[in-house]
Amino acid sequence: MSTTVEADDLFESVRPLVAGLAATYGPTAEIVLHDYRNPEASVVAISGAVTNRHVGGAMSEIGLGLLAAGPEAEDRLNYLTRLPDGRLVRSSTMLLRLRGQVVGALCVNLDVTALRQAADTLTAMAGPLEPAPVTVFSDDVDQVVDAVIAEEGGCDRADRADRRRIIAALDRRGVFAVQRSAARVAEHLGISRATLYNDLARVRAR
Template sequence: MVDEHVHDAGRDAILAALRGVVDGIAATFGPVCEVVLHDYRKPEKSVVAVAGEVTGRAVGGAMSEIGMRVLARGDEAADDLNYVTRTAAGKLVKSSTMVLRDSTGAVFGALCVNVDVSAVNEAHALLGALAGLGAGPAEPPVTAFGNDIDSVVDAILDAHRLGRHQSWAALERAERLDLFRRLDEHGVFAVRRAIEQVAARLGISRASAYSYLAQARAATDPTPAGGHA
């Protein structure tokens, strides 16, 4: 069996090799481009290199909710290319997230490219209006980018609660389990201390939060009782 230190050394070498790539891609595309290198072994401080300024990321910053979803999928995660999202400040961003794997195929990080396409979108809308075209595509979702992991978790929690305009006390049991299931799918509980943070925001005990999470996971587990994963 290969020592875990050997795997870590290999992962560190991959990250070191990509630091120059981060600067190169950002320099090629200019001021509208931001490139971020993540090490998911430390999600609260996953950003190990950044070039450009689009989402306000900084070295030592936390992963975004996009990174949390990758972390939740584990080694089943795949590259997500050319998706469009919007920052809380209103910037329209076209992004690609490319997962990093070690020699065993395990996902341990990601290389992310973010391009601010706000000006392009405004020009497209203006040309469409001049040409008499109909409404544009649906509004892209807002993504929580932040250097503080707690603020990212809060943003995800708010997005999943406010859509219902209901308090925790007003939710039925099935709705409560669905909330925990959706938070789990977004990778929230892969972050250390997130269960305590969610419990505090919902006004419930940590034990209750763990119970709801366990029940939500059991309800979505495809493995039948007595079966094998």
């Protein structure tokens, strides 16, 4: 069997995937089957209208670059491009090979403009995507107090200066508004409640 016939058979076997994938992805998708043997009219099957091409249409510059790479060409997956009218398209170009040679490609183009606009709107509503502090929500106030103490670095046998720094931070965060928090803070710091109250008075007097 000649190489030409083998290539024709390959394209005929892949052709049904075009309509099937387009139906799966929906109206914002375009599936294109390219025959790289004819760059000027490489589109041999197409379903969808993202790029407004038709059967007999030419290769894109991306396809031309892959064709130029020859046997060393690799699939290009999940890349983003912008059409001249401003729409955003996420694409994958999956190469078809015959006896090690690239003879064509099956391309998936998804118009993600509306998705990107929705994502931008949601991002604006949710605020900037930056690290958010962990907040403990609990029915047990002791768990909340413990979490704040741990976050401020409470530990046994802290020296006096560090201990007072921790106590001042806990006071700023309202820990001592909880009646039984003093006992828990004293336990965490390894001091008596009398020492804790003395330190608390000193940091509040500054």
